[in-house]
Amino acid sequence: MQDFKKWNLDTFYQWAGLEIVEFRPGYTKILLHVEAHHRGGGGTNAINGGIVAYLFDGLLGACAVSVWDEDTIGQLTVALNIQYLGMLVAEKQVMGEAKVVKKGKSTIFLEGWVYDETGTLCVNCNGIFRLRQKKKQAE
Numbered sequence: 517m518q519d520f521k522k523w524n525l526d527t528f529y530q531w532a533g534l535e536i537v538e539f540r541p542g543y544t545k546i547l548l549h550v551e552a553h554h555r556g557g558g559g560t561n562a563i564n565g566g567i568v569a570y571l572f573d574g575l576l577g578a579c580a581v582s583v584w585d586e587d588t589i590g591q592l593t594v595a596l597n598i599q600y601l602g603m604l605v606a607e608k609q610v611m612g613e614a615k616v617v618k619k620g621k622s623t624i625f626l627e628g629w630v631y632d633e634t635g636t637l638c639v640n641c642n643g644i645f646r647l648r649q650k651k652k653q654a655e
Contacts, residue, residue, distance in 0.1 A: 542616040544579040562603040576643040579614035590648035604638040
């Protein structure tokens with residue numbers, strides 16, 4: 517399994533203020549450290565929906581990596597279906613969790629949730645990721 521601590525140093529996570537705090541097979545937890553540029557959803561102080569979509573791509577993507585096998589060399593986001601259940605408002609951070617629902621040979625189905633600072637579920641997401649495999653050598 518990959519070392520998720522290195523990911524927190526990657527610009528994909530740092531740029532958005534994301535930090536993976538738990539990473540195990542089939543499950544990932546992430547924090548978004550809220551900054552001024554994250555705000556502005558619907559003309560309010562809420563976290564912007566585009567930031568939430570970015571968070572889910574990183575969160576579900578990391579969770580998909582947690583179940584890669586030795587032949588997997590990468591993955592692509594196929595779909596993110598996001599449901600905004602309420603305004604995501606937070607002063608310092610929000611937390612997201614994801615789990616693998618089903619892993620096939622070339623496709624992974626996942627679910628994710630984002631909670632505000634009070635622990636209220638504000639956004640959920642279903643995602644599909646396509647796995648890239650090593651090319652098999654002809655025998």
